[in-house]
Each structure stands twice: as structure tokens, then as C-alpha cells.
Amino acid sequence: xxxxxxxxxxxxxxxxxxxxxxxxxxxxxxxxxxxxxxxxxxxxxxxxxxxxxxxxxxxxxxxxxxxxxxxxxxxxxxxxxxxxxxxxxxxxxxxxxxxxxxxxxxxxxxxxxxxxxxxxxxxxxxxxxxxxxxxxxxxxxxxxxxxxxxxxxxxxxxxxxxxxxxxxxxxxxxxxxxxxxxxxxxxxxxxxxxxxxxxxxxxxxxxxxxxxxxxxxxxxxxxxxxxxxxxxxxxxxxxxxxxxxxxxxxxxxxxxxxxxxxxxxxxxxxxxxxxxxxxxxxxxxxxxxxxxxxxxxxxxxxxxxxxxxxxxxxxxxxxxxxxxxxxxxxxxxxxxxxxxxxxxxxxxxxxx
Amino acid sequence: xxxxxxxxxxxxxxxxxxxxxxxxxxxxxxxxxxxxxxxxxxxxxxxxxxxxxxxxxxxxxxxxxxxxxxxxxxxxxxxxxxxxxxxxxxxxxxxxxxxxxxxxxxxxxxxxxxxxxxxxxxxxxxxxxxxxxxxxxxxxxxxxxxxxxxxxxxxxxxxxxxxxxxxxxxxxxxxxxxxxxxxxxxxx
Numbered sequence: 001x002x003x004x005x006x007x008x009x010x011x012x013x014x015x016x017x018x019x020x021x022x023x024x025x026x027x028x029x030x031x032x033x034x035x036x037x038x039x040x041x042x043x044x045x046x047x048x049x050x051x052x053x054x055x056x057x058x059x060x061x062x063x064x065x066x067x068x069x070x071x072x073x074x075x076x077x078x079x080x081x082x083x084x085x086x087x088x089x090x091x092x093x094x095x096x097x098x099x100x101x102x103x104x105x106x107x108x109x110x111x112x113x114x115x116x117x118x119x120x121x122x123x124x125x126x127x128x129x130x131x132x133x134x135x136x137x138x139x140x141x142x143x144x145x146x147x148x149x150x151x152x153x154x155x156x157x158x159x160x161x162x163x164x165x166x167x168x169x170x171x172x173x174x175x176x177x178x179x180x181x182x183x184x185x186x187x188x189x190x191x192x193x194x195x196x197x198x199x200x201x202x203x204x205x206x207x208x209x210x211x212x213x214x215x216x217x218x219x220x221x222x223x224x225x226x227x228x229x230x231x232x233x234x235x236x237x238x239x240x241x242x243x244x245x246x247x248x249x250x251x252x253x254x255x256x257x258x259x260x261x262x263x264x265x266x267x268x269x270x271x272x273x274x275x276x277x278x279x280x281x282x283x284x285x286x287x288x289x290x291x292x293x294x295x296x297x298x299x300x301x302x303x304x305x306x307x308x309x310x311x312x313x314x315x316x317x318x319x320x321x322x323x324x325x326x327x328x329x330x331x332x333x334x335x336x337x338x339x340x341x342x343x344x345x346x347x348x349x350x351x352x
Numbered sequence: 353x354x355x356x357x358x359x360x361x362x363x364x365x366x367x368x369x370x371x372x373x374x375x376x377x378x379x380x381x382x383x384x385x386x387x388x389x390x391x392x393x394x395x396x397x398x399x400x401x402x403x404x405x406x407x408x409x410x411x412x413x414x415x416x417x418x419x420x421x422x423x424x425x426x427x428x429x430x431x432x433x434x435x436x437x438x439x440x441x442x443x444x445x446x447x448x449x450x451x452x453x454x455x456x457x458x459x460x461x462x463x464x465x466x467x468x469x470x471x472x473x474x475x476x477x478x479x480x481x482x483x484x485x486x487x488x489x490x491x492x493x494x495x496x497x498x499x500x501x502x503x504x505x506x507x508x509x510x511x512x513x514x515x516x517x518x519x520x521x522x523x524x525x526x527x528x529x530x531x532x533x534x535x536x537x538x539x540x
Contacts, residue, residue, distance in 0.1 A: 127403045137401065258540035274406040274420055275448055279535045 004185040004206055005086070005118075006241045006314050011350030012304075014342055015055025015317035016048050016334075017090040017245055020068025023271055025324040026263040034067045038074060040327050045078040047331060049085040051338030055317060056082075057090035057120065062129035065271050072105040079113035087113055090245065090317070091122030091189040091208070095143040096133040098167065099151040100175055107179045115180035120208050121148050122189030123196075126272075139166070145199075148188065152205065155186055187243070190222070197222040201229025204240065208317075211246040211291040213281060216310045219244070219291060223311050241314040244307065247285075247292050248318030249325075250336040254286050254295035260329065261294055261320075268323030293318060297340040304341070305348055353384070353524060356422040359391040360429040360440030366462035368393070369502050370494055370513065371428040374460060377517045385521070390415055392439045400445035408446065416446050424456040424524040425485075426516070431463040431471050444479055452485035454531060456524040458516055459491035462499075469493055486527050488519045 001008060018041055024031040032040075045056040056078065060071040068074050071089055078087050087109065092102055102119065110117035123144045124130075130137040146164045154160055154175045163169035187206045190196035192214075200207040207226050211219045227237035247265060251257035262282055270276040285292035286299070291307060293300050293316075304316060320333050355378055359371045368391055378387040395411040405416040419425065429436050444451075457480050461472055472491050480487055492513055498506040504513075 126407060128407050137403065255539055258538070262540045273404060273448075274417075275450070275453075278453060279538055279540075282540075283538045 011346040013054040013315035017057040019059040022067040023324040026267040055086040057088040088118035091120040094121040110179040118185040194225040197226040201226040204235035243315035264323030362393040452483040457485035458488035
């Protein structure tokens with residue numbers, strides 16, 4: 001765990017993540033400028049740090065309704081604006097990027113932030129960026145596997161010799177700068193189903209798993225499969241951190257939380273995936289056994305602890321800004337996390 | 353209310369003839385309903401490659417978006433090789449897994465004979481149910497002998513289509529109303 005800068009004895013880590021979506025506020029129909037959105041993301045990271053939140057990450061999406069395509073640039077600004085919070089991508093689409101450039105960028109962010117940067121590499125849930133960046137979507141799987149492997153190799157070896165299908169070969173290539181302490185955590189981002197989780201397990205890399213909604217036990221299959229695959233490949237699963245990532249929104253009561261956030265989530269899903277979030281499923285999301293962390297602080301604490309009991313994961317990251325949530329609501333949420341949720345979670349998950 | 357009729361094949365005329373009549377009935381009886389017919393023969397639609405339906409362009413994007421925006425669908429299909437035509441199956445493949453959640457779907461089938469009458473129950477309905485459609489259980493099955501030179505000549509078929517339209521609208525109205533009442537109870 002140390003290799004990944006995790007210390008489970010201090011309790012489960014709690015983080016925030018944003019996809020950098022840029023969506024009108026459904027209550028007003030107004031959309032803030034891209035400039036304001038990016039500044040608010042940077043400020044959100046600062047507020048998160050002040051509230052004692054462990055981690056903050058920004059994702060890349062190259063399509064309408066997003067604004068952090070250059071997520072590593074935004075992360076560099078966050079690195080400069082903060083002092084102790086861990087920062088990462090959520091995720092970096094390694095399939096359509098050059099692993100050398102990605103490593104250079106994030107090693108630099110690690111130096112700017114004095115050893116706080118991590119990479120979470122994903123495959124993209126939509127495929128528009130393949131056209132935009134000049135890749136063939138038919139290579140979806142292989143592009144990711146090859147480039148992710150190369151990224152790991154660059155991270156592990158100071159001088160790289162490599163050849164593959166999708167990039168010019170590297171001959172005695174020294175990819176610099178190196179991260180502050182010689183290495184930085186590199187995670188594999190996976191969706192819900194076990195197939196990708198198993199691949200992460202076989203490779204023995206830490207896993208970020210998206211858990212947007214549905215019973216926690218459904219995601220446990222993927223987590224168990226990940227650990228089993230890691231074991232079969234000769235890795236010790238207890239040395240491999242797991243993080244979950246999903247919707248989050250807190251308000252005084254669960255009812256109030258649902259009322260405030262539902263229009264955002266529903267509209268966001270409608271604009272980005274072409275289908276809203278069905279109300280019936282969202283209503284079920286309030287149940288303690290559902291992974292969606294929307295509710296009163298007390299309900300959210302119970303949910304996160306239940307998930308912790310099921311998954312035994314080391315970090316949970318919350319997405320609370322999806323769908324044009326106004327900044328004052330985000331600030332209120334950070335306050336509830338800092339004063340109520342975070343202390344309770346640390347108290348119950350830290351080893352005394 | 354938006355109803356989209358689909359003529360699911362790019363060959364032949366029976367399904368199109370029956371769907372033309374169906375859409376005409378909707379427009380006459382329910383002038384407030386926005387009814388559109390999509391005849392797959394008039395569009396150049398690519399095969400599904402697994403992307404989100406919003407990411408298709410041209411005709412493929414137009415057709416998938418029209419279908420996703422509909423409150424109800426009336427699917428007209430011929431029977432090819434004891435099954436639905438590949439062109440229609442491709443439409444389903446282009447859409448998300450639960451594409452028909454909260455949508456009402458009814459069916460109209462044309463065929464040379466009655467040989468494959470159960471094709472709908474055995475093949476089409478399971479697909480639509482999987483995609484979470486609210487099905488109008490009774491479908492209209494029309495045979496070759498019911499047509500003459502691109503017209504339906506069997507009054508019984510015309511009556512059955514009238515009832516199919518009525519049932520589709522009725523189920524859409526009632527289902528929407530019931531769902532809205534249920535959603536109001538959630539309080540968010």
C-alpha cells in the first residue's frame with residue numbers, strides 16, 4: 001500500500017472528483033462560462049483541502065457539455081493552488097493519448113505539487129474523441145491495453161525499450177522528468193462489470209471502479225473478481241488499493257438531498273448519455289444498501305460504512321458537481337463533509 | 353404526445369402500406385398527437401458499432417434520436433426467414449439497453465401467409481421486453497391476401513389497425529398518468 005501512498009491505518013480516504021462537465025443549471029436554465037467553471041473547479045479543490053478531504057481529481061471528456069479536455073493543465077493549476085491534497089485524473093483516456101506525454105505531464109504535476117499526483121487511466125465511456133484525435137474506434141480495446149502497458153513500463157523503467165502497434169518504438173528512451181519520489185500511483189479505471197476489473201487484477205494494478213447506482217452487492221462481484229485475478233497472477237491483493245467513485249450529494253434530510261440533486265443528475269444524464277436517470281431507480285438510491293451516496297449526512301455515513309464493509313476499499317471519491325450544481329451548494333456539501341461525514345468515516349475505518 | 357411509426361424493412365411494400373394507413377389514422381383521430389413515420393427504406397443507416405446513440409451522425413443519428421424522443425412506437429415489420437428483418441434488428445442494436453423504458457410499443461406484422469404468426473411472440477416481444485417497453489399485447493397480423501396493389505382490401509384488417517392505434521394511445525396516456533402520479537409520490 002505504501003507504494004501507492006496509502007496508509008489504511010489512518011482510515012479510508014475520502015475524495016472528490018469532477019468530470020469537468022459544463023451543463024446548464026436545470027433550475028434556472030443558465031450556464032456559467034467555461035472560464036468560471038474552470039475557476040470554480042480549482043476553488044473547489046482548495047475548499048476540499050481546507051475541509052480535510054484527502055483527494056481531488058479531474059477527468060477529460062472531449063464532447064459537448066464538458067470543459068476540462070485539457071485536464072492535466074487544470075490539475076497543474078490545482079497543484080499550484082493547494083498544498084497537501086492528493087490530485088489525480090479521473091480519468092486520463094490513455095487510449096487516445098501518447099503515454100510518453102501523459103507521463104511527462106503527470107510527473108511534472110507531481111513535481112509542482114511536491115509528490116501529490118496520481119494517474120487514473122481509463123478507456124472512455126463515449127467514443128467521439130477517437131474521431132477527434134485521429135484514432136479508429138475499432139481499436140478501442142487494444143489501444144487501451146497497449147498504451148496502458150507502455151505507461152506502466154515508463155513508470156517502472158528509467159530507460160525504456162519498447163515497440164508496439166500504435167506508437168513509434170522507443171529505443172533507450174529516458175522519459176523525464178521523474179516523479180518526486182521516483183514513482184507515482186497509476187490506477188486502472190473500470191466501469192461496473194467484472195471484465196475490466198479482472199484485467200486490472202491480472203496486471204496487478206490498483207483499481208478505480210465506477211459505482212454510480214444500484215445495490216452495493218452488485219459491485220462486490222467485480223471487486224472480488226479483481227482480487228481473485230490479482231491472486232492468480234501472483235500479486236497480493238492486500239497490497240493493491242481499490243477506490244470507488246460515484247454520485248454524492250448531502251443535505252439536511254435525505255428527501256431534501258434528493259429534491260435538490262435529482263434535476264441535475266437527470267438533466268446531466270439526458271444531455272450526455274441521451275437518457276435521464278429513471279426516478280424509480282433514483283428513489284431506490286436512498287436505500288442504505290444502494291451505492292449512490294445521496295442523502296442526509298447520517299444516511300451517507302451509514303451508506304459509506306456499509307460499502308466499506310462490503311468492499312474493504314481504501315478510498316471513496318464523490319461526484320457532487322454533475323449537471324450544473326451551483327457553487328454555493330457545492331460549498332455547503334464540502335462543509336457537511338468536513339464537519340460531519342469525514343470525521344465519522346475516519347473514526348470508524350481507522351485502526352486504533 | 354409523440355408517436356413514431358417504423359416501417360422496418362427496406363424491401364417490399366406491404367409494411368409501408370399498412371404503416372401509412374396507421375399513421376393516417378393517428379393523424380385523423382388525434383390531431384394533437386405528433387405522428388411521424390420512419391420508413392427505413394428512405395434512410396441510409398449504418399450498422400451498430402456499439403457507440404452511444406447520440407454519437408451517430410446523418411440518417412443513423414436522425415433515426416435513433418427520433419425513436420428515443422418518442423413517447424410511443426408502432427413498429428411495422430415483415431417476416432423474413434421466419435424472423436424480423438436485419439434492418440429492424442439493427443435499429444434495436446443502435447439503441448441503449450433500456451431504450452424503451454417508459455415508452456409504449458405496439459406491433460404490426462405483414463407476411464406472405466400465416467405460417468409465422470407466432471414470430472412476434474417468440475422473437476419480437478422478448479427483444480422489446482428486454483429493452484423495457486410497455487407492450488400493447490395485441491398485435492395486428494396482415495397477410496398477402498389482405499392487400500391488393502398497395503392497398504389494404506380487408507375491412508377487418510382496417511378495423512384491427514384502428515383498434516391498435518386506439519390501444520396504443522390509451523396505454524400511453526394511462527401509463528404516463530400513472531407513472532407521473534407515482535413519481536410525484538417520491539417527492540423529489
